[in-house]
Amino acid sequence: MQIYDYIVVGAGSSGCPVARGLSDDPRNNVLLIEAGPASDRFWVNTPAGMGKLYFNKSLNWSFRTSPMEKLQGRRMYWPRGKLLGGSSSINGMVFIRGHQKDFDGWRALGNPGWGYEDVLPYFKKMEHFERGGDEYRGANGPLWISDPVVKEKSSYDFIEAANRIGIPVTEDMNGALHDGVGFMQHNIQDGQRMSTYRAFIEPVIERPNLTVRTGCELQRVLFEGRTAVGIEVLKSGRLERIYAAREVILSAGSLKTPQMLMLSGIGPRAELEKHAIPEVLNSPGVGQNLQDHFYIHTAFRCTPDSSYNANLVGLRKYWEGFRYLMTRKGYLALGSSQVAAFVKSSPDEDYADLQISFRPMTFQYFPDGTVDVEKHPGLGVSVYQLRPSTTGTVTLRSTNPSDPADYTPNFLSSDYDINAVISGVRWIRKIMNSEPIKSRVVSEELPGPHIRTDEDIYNYLVETGNSAHHQGGTCKMGNDAMAVVDERLRVRGIERLRVVDASIMPFITSGNTNAPSIMIGVKAADLIREDAMARRASSSPVETVG
Template sequence: MTDEFDFIVVGAGTAGCVLANRLTEDGRFTVLLVEAGGSDRSIWIQMPIGYGRTFFDRRINWMYDTEPVESLGGRRSYWPRGKVIGGSGSINAMVYVRGQPRDFDDWKELGNPGWGWDDVLPYFKKSEDFDWHSAHHGRGGPQHVTDISPYVHPVCHSFVETAQALGFPASSDFNGGKPEGVGYYQINTKGGWRASTANAFLHPARKRRSLTLHTHAHAQRILFEGRRAVGVEYAHKGRVCKAKARREVILSGGAINSPQLLMLSGVGDAQKLKNLGIESVVNTPAVGQNLQDHIAVSYFYKVRTATLNDLLHPMLGKIRAGLRYMADRAGPLSLSVNQSGGFVRSDPRKAYPNLQLYFSPVSYTKTPLSERKLLNPDPFSAFLLSHNPCRPTSRGHLELASSDPQTYPVIHPNYLATQDDIDDVLAGNRLLRQLVQTRPLADIITEELIPGAGVEGDEALLADFRARADTVYHPTSTCMMGPDPTSSVVDARLNVHRTAGLRVIDASVFPTITSGNTNAPTVMVAEKGAAMVLADAK
């Protein structure tokens, strides 16, 4: 080992970029950041709506496929994950949702002290630079959060008014004092550009002499002396490199790559690793288990009013939108298509919101995901309306297919494995139909394109869900946090059980999936994790 650092962080994704910044902030410690992908300096990454182009770009996207899912009729699910500086935060839809306070109180009640809502809120605020003053938000933090409510497409207002007509409350801020209700999403942009953690945290820190970044550096395994992690082996520029960590190795590869690297390094189910010829360092059967993800379905509606399709399908419209974006970083290219939605209870008797809604003023029924090409809006006026259960109870797993680090792991999502999840899906299906039959949405709809008016009743709608539903790209919990070393992977300080000098800090540590998009809580975990690392280093 010729290179030595205080800390080695594996993965320059959403969490890794935060860690690289915070751990080098005061200059006391040196950090090596190892990233399998390359630069994020692409217009398709930095322009907010460009993620439609990166969705199937293997140069910056791992492009995973799951195993066939029985509950989805034997279909595989396509899981795009960022293989680039910024990770999945460089190719996502930028929606900023912290989750419901109850999500984090549940984490604490599951045996993870310090992870309740009151504990984590300061770390959400620490990372944030919000558009306007609010007791619930931060100002002056590294990552900008934009309130897009003044800029959403006008048809989004029809959705919000319709949901209120059905009795759902309005929420002016899903991340504020009243997160339940319908309204407009906030997004991570700044000045019309994507505000990923790469832009917000990593790039400003790259001038520090204490930070070393190696891109196109694929981690092969963690190096151990006994049960202490002492370094990392990685492939870089055609050769195998080794680097030593004087203090800690920190995995931030996300819910797929972090458990994969642990297992490649001998941390996992000892018998399964032995079957692949991997020597066990620590028998931790929970590695790769407890996988959770949100799964959603979209209904598509043709309308008699203009939508984003009318702006972005014609070539002339694309040119006009591009010219406007070049002129002042405004217009539809500066936003996400996920503009409005909400967190609602399908039944008032439920204690908490159980459904997340998305209303997008665009449709792309002519571009099925199986074609693996650029998502392009339909040539007619239409919108899509989606739902997913907020807190699914089904859990899947992933495992190694081989001891070769280049071989993708085998992913089993295990969607809809519980009756609770099926009940929420049925309730969501009914709600979408109820919404589109209510004014003012009902006044502008001319036709239900998908699934179509002929698909009626719970049995048919559930069959349609199984036939079309897919991931919302929120995998979590494969290195689950918890007090029991036999059923979890890391403790409440994110140390890997039964090891020394090794932590996992990313979305894989979530004890349960949060109610909503997972990028913001991943940033929070990284902020809190960095504070723990620094406190323990004193």
């Protein structure tokens, strides 16, 4: 019989730090499982390799939404990492904590211990900020955070243009001033991606009390009554049962965690009955409250010296490759975007509800799933709506754990959301038509000068709008009837089972969600260790789920 004190399911952005924190106590025996393979591959470690991972089905769950009624029935592509490090091993490496009021808002919804002053110590604890520590930043943590190794002149001009129209410049959007415009930071160290696996697990992989297993796909959680006692996994075509003497921790992400809870008998009663799943607990909030940042992309032709596209195509890309191999610097060492501007869609907003991201390069996507840099000089600018008013759902498609769930995001289902995103497109144009960035622009390619009215822009949103891949909220934390976990991330109504990933967010944060997902894992480790449940008797567990 395989028995560990703690079983952590999912070696991603939250799972790796929680496993690391639990194994810091040598008295704890910790198992970390991952459905995907190891992550030590060149294009995973190389920041510019993210384009090659976007459609890589061996390292990516490659989910798709259900047809979206408000978006012409389109099925949106949702990549999620399926390897050690999870989505932190395939994402754009952008590090943005979120606004201070996000976390104060979590606390105000009945979650003591989750206000900004409560989570700031965990952000500081987890990071090594290359500029050094201060009141807001940490310098001794395992996760390296760096500024772009190359800062293009066009990026400086974008910042200056935004400032000239009233957007304040922030030198550190993870510090005192979040709402403003400035260079982004990335989880990159010495030109290589710093995933949560590399930061939190790899340095301690030899610990005798930490076991990491890949290729283990969770099938269900095992119970005695309403107490979680272990898990069942599929490994190399065979079912294995592994037992937890203390707790099972689900860190499979906002799309997989609610699916696994429902397949294990925890979820809305109607959903369980629909699929003839024996009920362990009627938990109506499981799979509800799905949130994401709706994303609109714009693109501009520009002068040759304004974009680094030319350095990544033709013969020059081989020079860049050589330069990277020799120095770990250059354009292959950059994250997905250089600059962000946080602005309000309306003066009525309490704080910025739009994130505008600028990059001095542009991609093109091909029908065969490959992604490449465009040959002509281009500037890419995108906008995310940070606080959507509508939510979606994760529901079951079948009782087969290998089948993706049904994802229904309900994008553009309210006038509030539509007006916010339209405002975001207008903000982009306002900045790009301001000096000094204006002098670098040759023409607007997307959406194009023919898209002028609000109705035109709305149609562009419907036809091209996408996901920023920042899903969260599907097992929300709180004390209301729809809350799945309490403020200590314990599944309500269940013993010895916690959820530790972005699904616990009552609402998603103002910015890329990887940084707060990591913080959740770091904080959760402390919560679990503080609670320190006594070990269960290890003999003959009796399961109530067949």
